[in-house]
Amino acid sequence: MEKIQIIDAKKHVGEVVKIGAWVANKRSSGKIAFLQLRDGTAYFQGVVVKNDVSEEIFHLAKELPQETSIWVTGEIREDSRSKFGYELGVQEIEVVGESHDYPITPKEHGTEFLMDHRHLWLRSSKQHAIMQVRNEVIRATYEFFNARHFTKVDPPILTGSAPEGTTDLFETNYFDQKAYLSQSGQLYMEAAAMAFGKVFSFGPTFRAEKSKTRRHLIEFWMMEPEMAFMHQEESLQIQEEYVAFLVQNLLDHCDYALHVLDRDRTVLEKYTKLPYPRISYDDAVAMLQENGFDDIEWGEDFGSPHETFIANSFDQPVFILNYPKDIKPFYMKPHPTREDIVICADLIAPEGYGEIIGGSERATDYNYLLEQIRNYGLDEEEYSWYLDLRKYGTVPHTGFGLGLERTVTWLAGIEHVREAIPFPRLLNRIYP
Numbered sequence: 001m002e003k004i005q006i007i008d009a010k011k012h013v014g015e016v017v018k019i020g021a022w023v024a025n026k027r028s029s030g031k032i033a034f035l036q037l038r039d040g041t042a043y044f045q046g047v048v049v050k051n052d053v054s055e056e057i058f059h060l061a062k063e064l065p066q067e068t069s070i071w072v073t074g075e076i077r078e079d080s081r082s083k084f085g086y087e088l089g090v091q092e093i094e095v096v097g098e099s100h101d102y103p104i105t106p107k108e109h110g111t112e113f114l115m116d117h118r119h120l121w122l123r124s125s126k127q128h129a130i131m132q133v134r135n136e137v138i139r140a141t142y143e144f145f146n147a148r149h150f151t152k153v154d155p156p157i158l159t160g161s162a163p164e165g166t167t168d169l170f171e172t173n174y175f176d177q178k179a180y181l182s183q184s185g186q187l188y189m190e191a192a193a194m195a196f197g198k199v200f201s202f203g204p205t206f207r208a209e210k211s212k213t214r215r216h217l218i219e220f221w222m223m224e225p226e227m228a229f230m231h232q233e234e235s236l237q238i239q240e241e242y243v244a245f246l247v248q249n250l251l252d253h254c255d256y257a258l259h260v261l262d263r264d265r266t267v268l269e270k271y272t273k274l275p276y277p278r279i280s281y282d283d284a285v286a287m288l289q290e291n292g293f294d295d296i297e298w299g300e301d302f303g304s305p306h307e308t309f310i311a312n313s314f315d316q317p318v319f320i321l322n323y324p325k326d327i328k329p330f331y332m333k334p335h336p337t338r339e340d341i342v343i344c345a346d347l348i349a350p351e352g353y354g355e356i357i358g359g360s361e362r363a364t365d366y367n368y369l370l371e372q373i374r375n376y377g378l379d380e381e382e383y384s385w386y387l388d389l390r391k392y393g394t395v396p397h398t399g400f401g402l403g404l405e406r407t408v409t410w411l412a413g414i415e416h417v418r419e420a421i422p423f424p425r426l427l428n429r430i431y432p
Contacts, residue, residue: 001073007041009086012076016091019072021046022123023064023099025106033061035090037072042256043125045079046072046088053091060093067099067123083259118423119432129257130419133250133412136257137404138202140249141223144242145200150225153192153199155185161382168208181206186399187331187386189226190362193397194389200225202404212427214416215304215354217405219425226399232333232343232361235398236319239347239357240276242402243317247271250411263413271317271350278319281341284310299324308352317356319345330372333361345400353410359400366390 004017024043025036035046048061064070073092079085104120114121121127145152158172158179170181185201192199205222227235247268250258258265279287288296288306296306302320311318322341325334332342344360363369369390373383408420418424423432 005041006037006039006044009042009044009076009084009088013078013086014076016073016075017088019088020096021070021072023066023068023070024123024125025066026061026064028062033058035061035064035072037088038123038125038128040128042084043128044084044087045082046074046090048090048093052089057090057093060095061090064093064095065099066102066105067120068095069097069099070095084256115418115424115429116431122422125260127419129254129260130408130412130414131422132254132257133261134404134408134420136250136254137246137408137411140246141200141202141242143249144245145225148198148238150198150200151192151196153189153196153201154203155182155188155192155201155224157182157204161187161379170206170208183207184222184401185224186226186401189224189399190386190397191389193226193228193399194393194395197229198225198227210427213304214418215406215409217417217421217424217426220406220417220421221404222401223404224399224401226397228395228397230398231396232345232359232398235359235361235400236278236345237275239345239359239400240274240317240319243276243347243357243407244272244274246407247411257412261412261414263411267351268411270315273316276317276319276347277314278321278345279310279314280321281323284320287313299326301327304352304354307348307354311348311350311354312352315350317350318348320348321345328360330376330378331360331362331369333363334368349406349410351410351413353406355403356407356410357400357402359398361396361398364390364394364396366394 001016001018004012004019006019019039021037021039023035024038027034031050033048035048037044037046048058050058071094072088072090074088074090077087077089079087103117158174159182160179169183172179182205184205189199189201201224203221204219206219209216251265251268285296285298288309293306322335323344325340325342328342328344332344335341335343342360346355347357348354349356366387369387373380405417405420409417418426
């Protein structure tokens with residue numbers, strides 16, 4: 001008898017198989033018991049008919065507590081009534097691990113309760129579907145960049161300096177000196193691009209922002225490509241192709257997860273159409289002011305309501321180009337005809353999800369960068385290695401960073417970013 005996973009049920013129709021699973025829920029109707037089974041790959045139904053099994057097995061099936069782990073044996077059958085399309089005609093049940101008084105029941109629970117039980121909440125069908133979306137985004141990311149001959153490079157998590165300032169960094173003692181948890185791997189990826197041409201990193205980053213919004217996490221994952229011999233226009237094309245690729249792969253490989261999340265496929269399909277619209281920062285400010293946003297002035301960064309209005313005006317992901325120099329990091333390339341803006345872009349997701357990508361062309365002039373480092377009050381010695389990149393064969397180069405959790409939140413159509421990571425770290429939460 002073959003042991004299979006639920007996701008492979010379609011390959012074994014008419015066969016008797018054995019599956020290791022947990023009982024997510026159950027119900028009975030007279031002489032039939034229905035078990036909602038999950039094994040980490042998918043959910044489907046086990047049907048226990050009293051006349052087809054021993055009295056002991058039928059009684060056991062009716063009494064199985066929620067989240068009891070079992071070995072279940074039965075015949076795979078097609079089931080046109082379910083979205084999954086298959087079910088198991090149960091013949092035998094063997095209890096592996098008992099479960100009693102499972103705290104997360106089918107009733108409503110408060111968010112704090114669920115977050116306190118995140119280690120168990122991950123088992124629910126919605127949370128499982130969100131993690132499947134996250135997994136597909138990660139898988140598709142590697143496929144996209146590997147196919148385009150990018151090299152994966154891992155920047156350090158402990159750093160001696162800050163690429164975007166020290167105001168939101170976690171400081172730690174590194175023997176006899178200060179160190180910080182990385183807020184971005186970008187500067188190191190620039191060095192890697194000078195060695196390998198096209199590179200990307202994918203790893204954890206940390207921001208000590210005291211923010212409680214639905215878009216912010218303390219610990220999150222960033223995907224950061226860097227590309228030598230490339231200007232911003234080429235980078236924007238890669239960015240939109242990458243995002244459209246993620247959406248298409250979600251449509252191709254996560255149909256069941258999207259169904260569980262009640263995510264409208266026709267909405268996602270719109271986001272595979274390229275090119276994405278673009279608007280300058282100047283025009284975005286004018287648009288907002290013309291539509292009643294009196295709180296925004298030129299030179300200020302956009303908040304959530306501003307980004308939402310701009311994206312919803314296009315009903316697509318939209319690039320906002322060339323922000324004011326004073327509100328962006330020191331390393332961005334100045335605009336060739338204006339001193340007050342830099343060559344950069346943020347990609348704003350529609351449906352109110354805000355910025356998912358930030359990127360720019362990088363400054364290549366040694367003296368300009370040295371002046372910027374001094375203007376920002378940064379330690380020249382700490383950045384001497386970064387300046388070396390402009391001394392030894394500098395080239396035009398550009399890059400961007402995509403926030404994994406914000407992207408998953410948008411693609412899955414969920415409300416809060418805390419559900420897009422297995423164990424979220426928030427301002428007031430480091431448990432479990």
